Amino acid sequence: MREGLVTFLRDTDGKVTVVTSHKKIDLKKERITLLSSGKEHVLLVSETGTVYEWKCSGQSNIPRPLGSLTNRQIVQVTCGNYHSIVLTKDGQLFTWGQNSRGQLGLRNNEPNFPSPQPLKSLCGIPVVQISAGGDHSFALSLSGAVFGWGRNSAGQLGLGDTNDRHAPVCVKSLNQKKTVFISCGEDHTAVLTKGGLMLTFGSGQYGQLGHNSVRNEHQPRVVAEFWGSKVSQISCGRHHTLALVESSNTIYFFGRGDQGQLGNGQRANQCVPLPVQLPPEYSSDQMIKKITAGGNLSALFISKMDAGQASANLKSCNGPTVLDDETVDRWISDCNPKVWKKIRREIRKMFSSASCINGSFTDKSSDKHYKTSVEMSGLDLSLPRLAFEKMAKKDKVLSTVETTVENDLLPSLGSTAAGVEALRVYLILPELLRVLKKQGRGTQLTVSLASAILELEPESMDVLSSLWTNLPYYYYRTLVKMFHSVCAHFLSLMTTTICDHWTEVEPVLKVLQKLCNINSQRAVQLTEDYFLIKNLDYFFDMILLSIFWYVVIILMVFVHYVKLRYSKYLWALFKSVKSLASYPFILDITCKCNLFQILQQTQPMAFFFNGSTLCVNRETVLDDTIAYLKTKRHNFSFPLEVKFALEAGIDDGALSAEFFTLLGKKIAKDSSVIQASEDSGLFWFSADDSSSSQEELFYIGVICGMAFYNRDFMYIGFPVALFKKLLSIRPTFRDLEELSPVEARSLKNLLAEDEDVVEQMYLDFTLKGKELIPNGAKIPVTKANRQKYVDLYVDFVFNKSVENQFRQFNEGFSRGNPFHLWKIFKPEELRDLLYGMAEYEWKELQKVVTYEHCEPSDELIQNFWSVFFELDEEHRKKFLIFTYGKDRLPLGGLSKLPLKIVRQTYDDADDRFPSTQTCYGILYLPNYSNIQTLRDKLIHAITYCEVFGQV
Structure with a gap:
């Protein structure tokens, strides 16, 4: 600024006024690098990034530095009529001025903000350009996203309506259009894409949109006159628009022209882009460096063409710093x-x-x-x-x-x-x-x-x-x-x-x-495996040990403060452990079982009370159990204890295990409310949904829930689909393949057949006399709808046809298993925990056995293992029932079953049978004189153990 004087023209009500500062302005010899003007104010930015604001309507004509923007490197400024926006080098936007139409984007109804405010709603967006119109504003991101806010009376925000916006809104119709530049007029907007397309929207009152119309456009519309041409620069005046076509180095003007701003020597408006004759002094060795439109004027900046440079291109705007x-x-x-x-x-x-x-x-x-x-x-x-x-x-x-x-x-x-x-x-x-x-x-x-x-x-x-x-x-x-x-x-x-x-x-x-x-x-x-967190066994072992010591303290320590202190510690421990239950995806099935057991033991009633005793006859075990449950005396939160009528024995786990094993076999054999699939042997609900059948299914669900809650095995033979439904997961076609392979194969063939073959099958949207969709009997299955038919088929089998039956089973299961943490398990895990495993690695049993009063090298022990490995699969399973009360295995298989063989010495050993303590996995083996006697007595014992019970 020469001698501190600044002179410029201000347009006020059609008049041109010269405004000059009367005092010398000390800018410390700084050069002004950026400038933008509104109706009555000007923003100046020095090369050091200092921002000066000059308000022309006030008494003072001296630009004032904006202290709140000190030390912020400003890379862009733009002014609307009465508002301003700046962009900093670190990507922040600040707005201030009039806010009557939301043009500051601050989500605030305050009419005016005199000092710069951060535009937080665009935080994180890498803005590369800002532009302000009369009372509306735009920001352009590095990847071409366009955000607009403020006045929208003519659709100048391009959002498809005329509602003002008080916060930045993405113009979704411009997404992925590769927008590289935006220019705003009083109430219209133009955008330029990297491919040279020009789109305009907003007010078309003077033809400033270039669509051969004076109609407003509420959404971005391509200026058709430029099809086949590549526009390289655009600029909007108050009511007119300029465009530069690079290939021909031609400038086009359109819009309002009453003050000669279209440069064609006339004062008429123009609704379509028309080229303008360049001044005579323009020669072929010159190029148009920049075009710009003011309120009611237009300007071209022309310079000599550099060697090798064919034409001018729109230079990228200064934006935030990026890392390279x-x-x-x-x-x-x-x-x-x-x-x-x-x-x-x-x-x-x-x-x-x-x-x-x-x-x-x-x-x-x-x-x-x-x-x-x-x-x-x-x-x-x-x-x-x-x-x-x-x-x-x-x-x-x-x-x-x-x-x-x-x-x-x-x-x-x-x-x-x-x-x-x-x-x-x-x-x-x-x-x-x-x-x-x-x-x-x-x-x-x-x-x-x-x-x-x-x-x-x-x-x-x-x-x-x-x-x-x-x-x-x-x-x-x-x-x-x-x-x-x-x-x-x-x-x-x-x-x-x-x-x-x-x-x-x-x-x-x-x-x-x-x-x-x-x-x-x-x-x-x-x-x-990427989500499972391994080596948590010690963590759960420590918790179980803490529970043990808590019981010891409660029962044996009488000092109150010791109890209180340990109780607080254990409560904090349980609170943390309980939180783990919300994240089962990090736990393998063993950890989930430990978690279930720990939290189950912290249930007040399960922890402090003895179990509920259920007395049944072996021959009528299912009827006796349902009759007992109907009395509603059973508290499902208590541990279950079972007693078989006319049999001695205390249930330390084995009698319950045998009880559920018998129930599973009885239900699978005699119940009419479930039926086995002919080709897979798996069970599913029968079509009978009478009240008596629903009641029986409810109690079968209760029994299954009780088995799970008490950590016993009960095998019936339902497919994984049942456990998916218990966990609110919809069964899929793969579940039909498991339950009924033949049906699934037929449907798979239907999906693969040619169209004419499908039509010759004469299928419609019915199954077992039921319509899969409304009017299904009248809708044939075709190539076009066969996938829908298969999906509905699967849905009918697993959902619609058994809706009432499953509801009863589900309610029963939840009643019998009141501790709902069972939902942390996956369907396959739920199945394996209820059924137990049936994969037998028999050598594992020999590896984990311990001996009392004998050694592995003793003849009796050698004979026992010789006889055991001579047994067929069925007899080996009977040995498991004889020893443990069940033939299903826990997770980990036989290696997780404790087995102790105790040698018993009798004078009449050859007349005695082996016996067991099923609760503890102890086999009492008399000192038989030879292997044949051992073989006969062992086979007899494991074959008829259910008749005479266990010692």
């Missing part, structure tokens, strides 16, 4: 302390700004980042991986990044993301965690990142979940590993300091749970 290879290389290079201080400042500015991070590492190959959507992040994740690996070569660089991200970046992230680009940071930071993990660092940063993710509003969280779902396998695996490793770390610490780490581990677990939930939706899924 050159910057990283400079950071990790050797430097003196003074240079390092500068680099450290750069790192802190870069990694404290979500906008800068989100604008970095974009996939520029074939402009892929312009395709950013809820399925595609627009990132090339190999770039942050390489960048962070480079930073790891210099510890102080990596440490500064880690500290800045944790202390500055993550706390600045908002709960609502304005667009997909604002969520890129959540995909980039796991690559930093991966590098930190290699150095044994980043644990707390992972917790902080998890907490930030959980702060997201549901809509933003859904978008992030979609991005996770579509992540390439390698990067999704990295994401899971980072959270999994930190979770495992804290859970291992909990074995010694159990109450000290839940605040850290819980947010990580919650994020890991979200990742586990979306894993099933991915095209390429991770196996379950």
Whole structure:
């Protein structure tokens, strides 16, 4: 500014006025690099980034510096009629001025904000351009997302309506259009795409939209006159528009022309773009550098063409700083302390700004980042991986990044993301965690990142979940590993300091749970092992030991404060353990069983009371049980104790096991409410849904629930589909393949047949006389609808045809198993725990046996094992029933069954039978004189043990 004087023209009510400052303005010889004007104010930005505002309507004509923007490097400014917007180098937007139509985007109805306010709703969006119209505003992101807000009376926001917006809204119709520039008029808007298309919308009163019409457009519409041409620059005046076509170096004007602003020598409006004759002094060795439109004027900037440069192109606007290879290389290079201080400042500015991070590492190959959507992040994740690996070569660089991200970046992230680009940071930071993990660092940063993710509003969280779902396998695996490793770390610490780490581990677990939930939706899924946390056995052993000592203290210690102190400790312990039940995906089936047992034992009634005794006859075991349950005297929360009529014995577990084994066989053999599939042998509900049948199914459900609650086995032979339904999971075609392979094969063939073959089958939408859909008998199955037929077929078999039957069974199961933690198990796990395992590795039994009063090398023991391994499969199972009261195995198989062989010495040993204590897995073996006697007595004992019972 020469001699501190500034002179400019102001248009007020059609008059042109010269306004000059009367005082010398001290700008410390700073050069002005940016300037924008509204109706009655001007913004000036010096080369050092200082912002000056000059209000022309006031008494003072001196520009004043805006102190609230001091030390913020301003890279863009724009002014509307009475409002202003600036963009900083670190990607922040500030707005101030009049807010009568929401043009400041602050979600606030205050009519005016005299000082700059941060536009938080666009936090994290890498904005590369801002533009202000009369009373509306726009921001453009790096990947072409367009956000508008403010006055919308003529549809100038392009949202399809005329409602004002008080906060930025994404113009979805411009998504993936590769928008690179926006220009605003008084009440119309123009956008330019990378491919040279020009779209306009808003007021068309003067033809300023270029659509050969004066009609308003509420959505972006391509200016048809430019089809086949590539527009390189656009600019909007108050009511007119300019466009430059690069190929012909031709300028087009359209819109209002009453003040000659169209440059064609006339004062008429123009509804279609028409070229303008350039001035005579323009020659072929010159190029149009820039076009611009003011309120009611137009200007061209012409310069000599550089050698080799054919024409002018629209230069990219200055936007936020982004991280690239050159910057990283400079950071990790050797430097003196003074240079390092500068680099450290750069790192802190870069990694404290979500906008800068989100604008970095974009996939520029074939402009892929312009395709950013809820399925595609627009990132090339190999770039942050390489960048962070480079930073790891210099510890102080990596440490500064880690500290800045944790202390500055993550706390600045908002709960609502304005667009997909604002969520890129959540995909980039796991690559930093991966590098930190290699150095044994980043644990707390992972917790902080998890907490930030959980702060997201549901809509933003859904978008992030979609991005996770579509992540390439390698990067999704990295994401899971980072959270999994930190979770495992804290859970291992909990074995010694159990109450000290839940605040850290819980947010990580919650994020890991979200990742586990979306894993099933991915095209390429991770196996379950990636989510399981191993080596938790000691953790559960410690809890069981704590429960034991709690009982000892309650029963034996009479000092009140000791009881109180230990009770508080145990309560805190149980509270933490109970939290684990919300995250079953990290537990294998053994840990789930331990968790179920621990929490079941903490139930007040199950913990402090003796069980309920049920007395039944072996011959009428099912009828006796149902009759007892109908009395409603049984408390299902109590442990069950069983007594067989006319038999001696105390139920320490074996009698209950035998009781449920007998019930399972009885139900499978005699019950009419279930029927076996001819081709698989598995059971499903019969079609009979009479009241008596429903009552029987209810009590069968109760019995199954009781078996599960008491951790006993009861095999009936239902398919996995039943357990899916218990867990509210819909059965699928694969379940039909298990229950009825022949039916499933027939349906699979139907799906594979040619169209004419399908028609010749003469199928309709009925099954077993029931319509699968309304008027199904009149709808033939064709090639077009056969998949729907198969889906309805499966739904009918497993749902509609047995709706009442299953409801009764389900209610019964929940009654018999009142501790609803059973829902942590998967369908297959639920089946195996109720049925027990039927895979026998008989050699395992010999490996785990212990001996009393004998040795493995004794002749009696050698004879016993010789006879045992001579037995066929059926007799070996009978040996299990004889020894344990059941032939189904726990998880882990025979290796998990305790077996002790006790030698008993008798003078008449050859006249005695082997005997057992089934509750403890003890086999009493008389000292038989020879192997044949042992064989005869053992086979007789295991064959008829159900007749005479066990000793």
